[in-house]
Amino acid sequence: MSKVLMKGxxxxxxxxxxxxxxxxxxxxxxxxxxxxxxxxxxxxTVGGTFLQAESEVSAINMVYGAAGAGKxxxxxxSSPGISLKAEGMSYIxxxxxxxxxxxVQRGGPGLGDIQPAQGDYFQATKGGGHGDYHLIVLAxxxxxxxxxxxxxxxxxxxxxxxxxxxxxxxxxxxxMEPVEFKPAVTEEExxxxxxxxxxxxxxxxxxxxxxxxxxxxxxxxxxxVLEKHVNQLYEKYARIEANETRHELHNINDDxxxxxxxxxxxxxxxxxxxxxxxxxxxNIGLFRPITVWPYPYEELAKCIGPKVKQVYVFELNTxxxxxxxxxxxxxxxxxxxxxxxxxxxxxxxxxxxxxxxCF
Amino acid sequence: MKKEIICAGFGGQGxxxxxxxxxxxxxxxxxxxxxxxxxxxEMRGGTANVSAVVSDQPIASPIVSTPDILVALNQPSIDKFxxxxxxxxxxxxxxxxxxxxxxxxxxxxxxxxxxxxxxEIGSMRVLNMIAIGMVIGRTNVxxxxxxxxxxxxxxxxxxxxxLEKNLIAIKKxxxxxxx
Amino acid sequence: MEVIATRPESLREVPFxxxxxxxxxxxxxxxxxxxxxxxxxxxxxxxxxxxxxVFAYKFFNFDMAEAAHGRxxxxxxxxxxxxxxxxIFTYQGxxxxxxIGTAEIVHAANRGExxxxxxxxNAIYGMTGGQxxxxxxxxxxxTTSPYGRKVDDIGYPIRVCELLDTLVAPYYIERVSxxxxxxxxxxxxxVSKAIQYNKEGRGFTFIEFVSTCPTNWGMDPVKAMEWAxxxxxxxxxxxxxxxxxxxx
Ligand SMILES: Cc1ncc(C[n+]2csc(CCOP(=O)(O)OP(=O)(O)O)c2C)c(N)n1
Ligand code: SF4
Ligand SMILES: [Mg+2]
Numbered sequence: 001m002s003k004v005l006m007k008g009x010x011x012x013x014x015x016x017x018x019x020x021x022x023x024x025x026x027x028x029x030x031x032x033x034x035x036x037x038x039x040x041x042x043x044x045t046v047g048g049t050f051l052q053a054e055s056e057v058s059a060i061n062m063v064y065g066a067a068g069a070g071k072x073x074x075x076x077x078s079s080p081g082i083s084l085k086a087e088g089m090s091y092i093x094x095x096x097x098x099x100x101x102x103x104v105q106r107g108g109p110g111l112g113d114i115q116p117a118q119g120d121y122f123q124a125t126k127g128g129g130h131g132d133y134h135l136i137v138l139a140x141x142x143x144x145x146x147x148x149x150x151x152x153x154x155x156x157x158x159x160x161x162x163x164x165x166x167x168x169x170x171x172x173x174x175x176m177e178p179v180e181f182k183p184a185v186t187e188e189e190x191x192x193x194x195x196x197x198x199x200x201x202x203x204x205x206x207x208x209x210x211x212x213x214x215x216x217x218x219x220x221x222x223x224x225v226l227e228k229h230v231n232q233l234y235e236k237y238a239r240i241e242a243n244e245t246r247h248e249l250h251n252i253n254d255d256x257x258x259x260x261x262x263x264x265x266x267x268x269x270x271x272x273x274x275x276x277x278x279x280x281x282x283n284i285g286l287f288r289p290i291t292v293w294p295y296p297y298e299e300l301a302k303c304i305g306p307k308v309k310q311v312y313v314f315e316l317n318t319x320x321x322x323x324x325x326x327x328x329x330x331x332x333x334x335x336x337x338x339x340x341x342x343x344x345x346x347x348x349x350x351x352x353x354x355x356x357x358c359f
Numbered sequence: 360m361k362k363e364i365i366c367a368g369f370g371g372q373g374x375x376x377x378x379x380x381x382x383x384x385x386x387x388x389x390x391x392x393x394x395x396x397x398x399x400x401e402m403r404g405g406t407a408n409v410s411a412v413v414s415d416q417p418i419a420s421p422i423v424s425t426p427d428i429l430v431a432l433n434q435p436s437i438d439k440f441x442x443x444x445x446x447x448x449x450x451x452x453x454x455x456x457x458x459x460x461x462x463x464x465x466x467x468x469x470x471x472x473x474x475x476x477x478x479e480i481g482s483m484r485v486l487n488m489i490a491i492g493m494v495i496g497r498t499n500v501x502x503x504x505x506x507x508x509x510x511x512x513x514x515x516x517x518x519x520x521x522l523e524k525n526l527i528a529i530k531k532x533x534x535x536x537x538x
Numbered sequence: 539m540e541v542i543a544t545r546p547e548s549l550r551e552v553p554f555x556x557x558x559x560x561x562x563x564x565x566x567x568x569x570x571x572x573x574x575x576x577x578x579x580x581x582x583x584x585x586x587x588x589x590x591x592v593f594a595y596k597f598f599n600f601d602m603a604e605a606a607h608g609r610x611x612x613x614x615x616x617x618x619x620x621x622x623x624x625x626i627f628t629y630q631g632x633x634x635x636x637x638i639g640t641a642e643i644v645h646a647a648n649r650g651e652x653x654x655x656x657x658x659x660n661a662i663y664g665m666t667g668g669q670x671x672x673x674x675x676x677x678x679x680x681t682t683s684p685y686g687r688k689v690d691d692i693g694y695p696i697r698v699c700e701l702l703d704t705l706v707a708p709y710y711i712e713r714v715s716x717x718x719x720x721x722x723x724x725x726x727x728x729v730s731k732a733i734q735y736n737k738e739g740r741g742f743t744f745i746e747f748v749s750t751c752p753t754n755w756g757m758d759p760v761k762a763m764e765w766a767x768x769x770x771x772x773x774x775x776x777x778x779x780x781x782x783x784x785x786x
Contacts (some may be wrong), residue, residue: 005382005392027638028633030398030666030667036682037669037684040681041684052683054637055637056638080607097681111592111606114399115399168672171395174395174396175394175396175400176379176394177393177394177421265421268421271420272420304557312472347422347424
């Protein structure tokens, strides 16, 4: 397959269709509108459902319904719209339904602005909705990775019966890069996928079958039962934590004098600065979590080599990931932070300056 | 080799397209490319700019703060991005839209009355191609052949006349760039 | 020279952010003039929506609040209940009012909330670049209905005045258009009446403006007006749906 130059928003939409997503419900919002517009155009060509909901609240509940019916379904939005989906995400996690949610983040809080930001890290990784639950959260840093994550997200969602969020940002949504698509799922794969959730989902009885009775539900009125349910959820989350962390290392070695941590598009800007300093004789490693829940704590801990004197975190927020980095570093060395907010994006020069000041 | 480019002008002038063609051509040549537009309520007559990077190596930051090349289609773009051009870098601008030009002496400046030249060629739609030609004439960021292939694949059946004019425009730009 | 038109006092000296030829500006002016005429500038407050008129909070020359998308009637309810001696209005687009904010408008109207609602129906999401609105006409193409609005799939456009007219509480409901000089004069009368009823504490008042969005319709402003007269007015018929003041 050859590469095509595509916007992140469109590439991930195409990749989701390739991955077998045939139901898509969303509401327009900048900077993810190209995604919904691409779906509007392409879903009908593959016999899929595109529906512009009357609100994000409605869209996420349409997802709840379609996921409960056992089909690959996706919704997408940007920060303010994701807040409106929070209730639905909690219900979906509680009912253990597989689905994919994309957040093309913009500046907040409130209406904020429409420029790239990473201010929804806490919302995505620590909750957002009410109750004890987790989303699996993937943070792409290139258009290619964004597109690749579509199928990965659906696979994880199906495997664990859990909502998966791709936590992107306006920069990734709007930028174009060459991207190569994985082949679209075949008819047979689609067929198999269509049946994979029949042990629990809403679907018709076959003639002659025993009648099934499936409940799509997050209500457990008896606290004894609810406690058991939540504990089971957490056993599942523990399996996810044990098996599904992803991360990327860049120039991590035993002689690192410093380790820098950044995620998503911010990590690319940071990488430019790190590379420059390394060619100037420094030895700085870059750790990029790809799953931000589950967070790759152990993998990061291993990167803090014997000569590392400090860790520096850069984010396009006020330091929301720092807590996770500190948990991983566990007091071994100091953890510094610098970030920009409100849709302002740091430059490699600014990062370089911050890093240089440490030596 | 890594070349960082900013194209800037009024919304609707087609600066995003210039960046896109350069990125597209770079990709055809097997290079790593990125294209990052400014975005916002630009349809309401604001300014637009795009950062494009063409590189042999994977691209870390898609954000360009010190461009090797600036293509400016209006004066505010020169005023804003001109001071950031890397010493020795290239500024391409439209004399018709940039009356003040740029007073830096440590960069290569190529300018031309793009509107008039486009009119001479016979279509305002080729204005961007002249600018791209000027970039190709002066730098090795992309090759003429890649542009030709790209345009041909897109326009050959749809609008052969426009294709012809586009290619003339690029060549005209290249002459200006080489001069 | 004789001054025949000046900026209404109720508008601040802040340039509008609208495209040339957009009807939002006209609607703002009618509202501001009416508030001036009824001498309400010191007791007025408004709620801006999310949409192209999101910056309305900067344009009006009295206290303004900015609401989340669709929630202006709820915010206005809060302000009115906290400050019953003030006069409150909301200004909302069709996506804001008739899609995401359907619950809020229906229930504010149903409570007979003492506010005025000014509703700009341009059959599209202007701010976000031309997606389908609940008011988009059948078969009309938008960026999210690229094959035209298919009424079998996505339903017919919502006629908000007619919908609200099924409720008992609203005091005054009228649909006007901003598509010609005479229409604008009629619209002014309706706006003025809504503000007057608001001043008198009569109840919930609602004005819909049939409007244009030249930018996202891909037309010049004059063509957009023509198109709207031909296509919008037959579906969105101007008229008074409810006027309890006239009956009294
Ligand atoms: C919760 C939420 N969802 C979506 C958006 C994005 N958004 C901003 S304006 C708008 C639509 C505005 O359309 P309309 O109300 O018709 O106003 P117009 O711009 O046409 O005047 C949308 C969907 C948002 N800001 N917040
Ligand atoms: S996009 Fe449409 S509604 Fe918005 S300001 Fe422009 S013309 Fe008016
Ligand atoms: Mg509208």
